[in-house]
Amino acid sequence: MRRLALLAGAALLITSCGSGGGGDAGGAPAAGVLKDKVTIEFWHSMKGANAEAINQLVADFHAKFGSKVQIKPVFQGNYDETVAKYKAAVQQENTPALIQIYDIGTRFMIDSKQVVPMYKFFDVDKYSTADIEPNIASYYSVDGKMWSMPFNSSTPLLYINKEAFEKAGMDPNKPPKTLDEITKYAEKLTVKDASGTVKQYGFGSATYGWLLEQLLATDGQEYCDKGNGRQGLATKVQFDSASGAKVADWWHNLVSKGWAVNVGRKTDDGQAIFKSGTVAMHLESTSALRGYVDAAKQNGFTVVTAPYPKLSDGSKGGPIIGGASLWINGVGHSDEEKRAAWEFAKFSATPEEQAKWHVGTGYVAVNPKAYDQEVARTWAAQFPQFATAVDQLHSLPPSTASAGCILGVMPQARQASEEGLEQSILGSKPGAQAMKDAAASLSRAIEQYNQSVK
C-alpha cells in the first residue's frame, strides 16, 4: 500500500499539475487491465429512497459486469461527514476506489492530489461527453476538463401551495419572478386569525446558504474571485456584494413584517413547514419535490413549481447545478481498481440507469437522453411539476457565475454566509454589515488552505 502510494507520488511529480492548479494521481488504465475479479468500495451519502436507488444501480451493474467487478457501496453519513471521513482515510492511506463528493468539495478533491481525473478515462476510452448535460458538466470542469463524473444533480425551485394562492384570490400559475415580487405576494398570502396569531406565512425556507449562492448566480454574480475559482485558487468570497446584502435585507424584512417564518438553518425544518401547508411560498431543491407531492396529498393541498426567482428585475443569470459527483482515487489503488471504478462511473451515466435514478430519487438526469426512456416518461406524466426543473436547466445561459464557485473551503464559506444571513434576519446587524463580517471571517481559512496546497 505504502509503496504504491510512493509510486503514485513519483508519478505525480512527473505528470504534475494541470493549469488549474491542484494535481492528479497518475494515468487512467485501459480496459485490458481487468482480468481477475476485483472488488472495490464505493463511499456515498445517500439514505432512504436514494440509498435504495444506489443499491438498484449496483445490482444492475453486477448483472452486467459482476464477473469482473464487484462494487461494495458504503454509506458514510451526510456529505460533510463523508468528506471528514475521507480526510481521515487519506491520512491512513485507506481511501475507497470510488467516492461520491458534493459539488462544493470539488476544489478540495482536486487539491487533494489523490484522484485520477475523469477526463483521462474519457481520453483512453474515446468516451464522448456529448451526452452529459453541459450545464452540469461545467460545474465539475476546470479549464474545460472534467475532473469527476456528475452523479446526482438538482436545481433550485420556487414551490407554491396552490390552494393558498387561490384562497388569496391569486393565480398560482403567475408566480413571483423576483425577490421584491415575493415580498409583495408574501404580504397578501399571510393569514392571521382574530387574535393576530399567524395561521399561514407568505414565505418560509431554511436559512440555507445554497439558496443565497443560487440567487447570486441568477444575478450573474461570481461568488468568489478568480473567475469563481476557475482561473486559479480563489482568494476571497464575494457574497458581501450589494446583491448579497440585498438578499439579507430582503429576508430580514419578510421576517420582521411577519410575512415569513424563521425556521433556522436546518433544511429538514424548512421542508417540514412547507409540507405541513403552513407557508405559501418556499425555496428548495428539486430533490425535495417527490416528498412534497406525497405530503401535500396527505395535508390536502397541491404543489405547484415555478422557476427559481431572480434577484431583481435586471438579473440575467440562472441558478447553479447543485448535487454531487463521483471521484476515482488513484493513490494507493491498483490499475484494476481504478479501472473498475471508472466502469461503474461510466455505467451510472447511461440513459437507462439515469432514467431509473431520476425516477427513484427526484434528481435531474445527468444524461438528458434518460428523459426518452419509458420509465422517465411515465414519471413525467405522473409528476408534471418536475418539468419546471428540466426546462429551467435547459434554458440556463451558461456562464462563469452559473458554473458555481470552486473554493477549497467552500463548505465553510456556505456556513459563514448562513451566519451572516441569520444575523441579518434576526436583526442583530444590518444586512450589508452582517454579510461583510461573514465574508471577512473566512480570510484565515482561505489563506491557510491556499498556503497548504501551494
Add this chain to the structure above:
Amino acid sequence: MAGYGLSWAYLLPSLAVFALFVFWPLGRSIYLSLHGSDIFGGAGRFVGLDNYAELFTEPRFLKVLGTTALFTLFSVVPAILGALALVLLLEAQIRGAKVFRTIFAMPFAFSVATASVVFSIIYNPAIGIANGLLGQLGVDRVHWLTSPDLALLSVSATTVWMNLGYNVLVLSAGVGAIPQEVTEAARLDGASGLRLAGRITVPLLSPQLFFLVVVSTIHALQSFGQIHILTKGGPDEATTTLVYSIYENAFAYGSADFGLASAQAIVLMVVVLAMTAIQFGVLERKVHYR
C-alpha cells in the same frame, strides 16, 4: 521486590487501556495543538502557541466560553433540584409512588439523539406541539430554537429533561439507603415535612448530590448531541459551546483545522479539571458520609 513486580503486573491491563485511549490521544492532541493543519487535518508546520494565541485574542472564543458556562449552569442546577423535589415528593407516602418513580426515571431510557429529535419536532415554530398548545391559550408563536435569546434555554431544558431520569434514579437509591431508624427517630421527635427533608433526608443524601453535581457538570461541559441536532450551534452562535466549537473546527463544513480544535480540546480539559478540583475542594467538605 517481587511484590512490586506483581502489583505492576496487575496494573498492566488497565495501564495499557489508559495508555491507548487516554494518554496517547492526549499527547497527540497537545502535539496537534502546536501545529498548523494541512488540508486533510494532518499536522502541518510547527506554530508554537499560535493556535492558543488565536483562541484567546478572538472575541468569539470568549463568547463560546460564556455560552458553555451558562449551558452548564442552566442544565445542571435545575436537573438536580428538580430530581430532588420529585424524590422528596415520592417519599411522602403517596399512592402509586412506584409508578411515578418509574415514569420520572423514564427519560434515562432515551438516547440523546432520540430525545433531541423528538424535542426538535416539539419546538418547530410553525408546526410544533409547544406552539400548538400555546396557540390554544392565545399565546403568539414562540421561537424556541430560532431566537438567540431563547435557544440556549430551550436546549438546556431538553438537557434537563434528559438528565432528570438518571438523577431521580440515583437519588431514589440514596433515599432507599437511609436507615429507617434515623427517619423514624426524627418523626418520633416531631419532625415532618420540610423540616424532616431539610434536616435529615437532604444531608443524608449529600454524597449522592455531590456525585450528581460532579458528574453532571462534566457531562454538561461535554454535551454535543442535543446541540448538534437541535440548533447546530445557532442561531447566531447562541448555542455554540466549547465542545461544539471543537467539532466545527475539526470536522464540520469540510473544515479540518485540527490544530485549532486540539488547542480548544486542551482548554476544555483544563476547564473540566479545574471545575472538578473546585467542587472537590469546596463542596465535598459539606458532604456527610455515613
